[in-house]
Amino acid sequence: MPTDAPSGTVTETSSGVRRAALVINPTKQSTDEVRQAVERVSAEDGWEAPLVIETTKDDPGSGQARQALDAGVDLVIAAGGDGTVRCVAEELVGTDTLMALVPLGTGNLLARNVDIAVDDPTAAVEAAFRGTERSIDVVHLTLDHAQETQVFLVMAGLGYDAAIMSDTREDLKDRVGWLAYVDAGIRNLPGEPAHASISIDGAEPFECRLRSVMGGNCGKIMGGLEIFPGAKIDDGLMDLMTIAPKGKLGWLAVLGKLFARGKGRDPSLQYYQCLTAEVSLREPLAVQLDGDPLGEAKHLLFEVKPKSLRLRMPLGYKDPAIVSDPLP
Template sequence: MPRAAIIVNPLKMPERDRHRADVTAELARYGWDEPLWFETTAEDPGVGMTKRALAEEADLVFAAGGDGTVRACAEALMGTGVPLALLCGGTGNLLARNLDIPIELPDAIRVGVLGGTTPVDVGVMEGTPFVVMAGLGLDAAMARGTGSEAKRSLGWLAYAGTLLRHLRDRPFRVTLHVDGRPQPRCRARMVLVGNVGRLQGGMSLLPDAQPSDGLLDVVVLGPRTPMDWLRVLGRLVTRSRGEGAGTRRYVASRLRIEVDPPTPYECDGDPVGSARVLTVEIKPGALSLRTPGGEEG
């Protein structure tokens, strides 16, 4: 009988016993053995647990948590060929939303065991992999300043309060080297590098981003006035591909970001640190992901 491993973030799945029973029952419906079960910790968000699952020869790994749990599982699974499936339990669930992976447990299990296997690109920023987006500036400040309790009670709206507090932060100077080609220096509030582009509510900062095209989509935002911010919001809502009003867009397989002063950055919503120089590259098709399509029976 095939066997799955469940890498679960206990903070995202508070009713753990019931959740475990439901997952086990759903897998049994498809003839799968009782799953291996690993809980993440504050010290290890899932990388070590996923490596243990690989050592025990799991046929499939489910990431049961938010985008941070997915990122950690993907880091351990890169290049192994063992597929990753998603059991969403976080605030954003952005990889699932971008690939139309269902949120409800029975449907998510079905996609995990019967869905197609899609090779998905993985971005790497300063050695830290990401499968959704990485960013610096305002984006990282929101990730660092929004607490877990606020996200549990308010969902993605919890980021709104943090955003308002940081709108007055001073911009930083940034120079991008896109596949080795330097671009004009500019002032920015945020640089976002994405493997996928859709945010919550159907909004999109990177409308052309595709998870399997071997490329990273980049947007540099440097609005200066309230009207500029309104234009940026309008582009989010309409999924506009335009520039202007402090918006610049690039596509690259390798990126070097030089900023002054040193600026905080994040990967898939997890704060990583601060840096003056950041390198980002894409690993095409490095992750096998179970997605809708190809189901049988």
């Protein structure tokens, strides 16, 4: 429940006093530290007392973000895991309201890509108020011709990678963090390729057999590995990757090309850049968005919305492999 003004309340932002909303997952560690830091920095910088809204099991961030928008805040801080960040972003896309994040999850994928501290919540809060602003791309994904789209900020996948996310043991994540994904990855290595039809930017579809197809907005994941080498979060393009290992040693070729940053001609790993992509399967496979399992689907439609989300990130030089302009 909110600890401040109810939904629909108009804050003093209308008279020029800025106000932040903190959308926070209460089940995560360091929540008290984050609340205190947001209250402290708000006071130090002359902002109104923040609106604090907790997520719930039934609503991991979308309703809370809408409540923050209704309250007229200037900044919405998503404090939680990748699911909380994605749900908040989904409501802020296309608005003028600034978003920031305090990573409290296991993957913290967007934070890793934009240099937000994943192990220092106080530093992340200070960056949320005092960092630089960027406008980043957001990718909209439609599953099985649904009427509504969903968004992702880092990557979405169909097949092997999504099976990893849905099969990762929560108890192991609590003990060893992101290494739990490695365990799930090894257990899901065996499997048969699926027949897929893929169209890039509306071109004639091509047929292939694959274990996974992934769309990426930016490239870094846990352990410093770049799944989409050189993918920029603000270039108006999405990177599409297909994984099709051949034979028992095929996964070694996939890993080799990943560590070589996509260089080489091995067909086990192929990259494309596009504004839109359409993937059709004969049989449904598991789907994930920014690490969240979403069940199964047979048809995916990706569409990039360039620079449609205002995001606050730390001051300082940015990795030019992540953003188009490396200066703050």
